[in-house]
Amino acid sequence: MVHGIRKMHGFRLHATDDELGHVEDWYFDDEKWVVRYLVVKTGFWFLGKEVLISPHSVTAVDWEKRTVDVSLTRAQVEESPDIDTHQPISRRKEREFHLYYNVPAYWGGLGLWGHEMVPDGRPLEAEAAEQTGCEPEDEHLRSVREVIGYRLHAVDGDIAQVNDFLFEDQTWALRFLQAPLTGRGGGRALVIPPKLVDHVVWSRTQVAVNASREQLLSAPALEKGETTVDRDFETRLFTHYTTHPYWVSEEAERE
Incomplete structure (x- = not known):
């Protein structure tokens, strides 16, 4: 189904053990035009800090209840690599993010998500982890709200x-x-x-x-x-x- 993405703004994000915050923005890559990260504004538990969540971690989106469920714990998000969402995000930072959450990199391959067409949440394999260091450092992530x-x-x-x-x-x-x-x-x-x-x-x-x-x-x-x-x-x-x-x-x- 094809939806207007701005309808998702403000959706509450539910971890496996607690609420994380709400959807504030999205980062897409300007080569394949695919959303790579949700920008989530956390609650008081994390001082309102903005964090990135990969669609690999999304398990369900409920358009009526305005919620997004993810397969992460609040502790995982709290201990994730620090990424300044107000600055350009380098490929090096993305590698740290993907290795921390153990999800495949989307760059490389003919699919929309590496060699796949959908973000299936499968863990990052050792061989793929080595390959993530062989990609160029060009920054192709753009904010939806900026455009x-x-x-x-x-x-x-x-x-x-x-x-x-x-x-x-x-x-x-x-x-x-x-x-x-x-x-x-x-x-x-x-x-x-x-x-x-x-x-x-x-x-x-x-x-x-x-x-x-x-x-x-x-x-x-x-x-x-x-x-x-x-x-x-x-x-x-x-x-x-x-x-x-x-x-x-x-x-x-x-x-």
């Missing part, structure tokens, strides 16, 4: 502002950017596959896409208040942009 408000720039000019991401709750992949239209748009929201994104100008808070304003305006869109899409909508959207759906491309990569 909210970025201008969506078509090939012939600005058209809207990004106000959400639609993500798949099994893979944690950001499947679409959402950008509401103002004025004559009547509250409708553009839905943009990351495949259309040519580049992001971080210094200018701009997302440039390989489509004209006319192409974007004539594409299937969400009505005001809608934050989920089904496979029929996705199929019509990819047909409009004459590009392969993500499920076809990812299936081909696995073969």
Whole structure:
């Protein structure tokens, strides 16, 4: 199922033995457009400090009760490597995090999660642990909340502002950017596959896409208040942009 990720903001995080805090933000990598970490603002027990939780540790998300269950104890989180969520996160820090929690690294491999397509929570194997030290130090993690408000720039000019991401709750992949239209748009929201994104100008808070304003305006869109899409909508959207759906491309990569 594909959901608007901002709906998860404020969800309470439940460890196996206690409550940890609430979801404050998400870090995604700007190469594969997948959420790599939830940023959790802890309670008074940890002085309100922000910590990272990998989707590998998430066991359930209850959209009605607004909760996220994780397979960790409060002590594990309290003793985890110190990571400043207000600074760029290096690959070295990520390695420390993955080794501490004993979960596989997501970098390397053709899948969305290393050699896999979903974060399955399997423990890190010794061979994989050695390989985590062989990756480049480039920083590709970005804050979802940082990108909210970025201008969506078509090939012939600005058209809207990004106000959400639609993500798949099994893979944690950001499947679409959402950008509401103002004025004559009547509250409708553009839905943009990351495949259309040519580049992001971080210094200018701009997302440039390989489509004209006319192409974007004539594409299937969400009505005001809608934050989920089904496979029929996705199929019509990819047909409009004459590009392969993500499920076809990812299936081909696995073969």
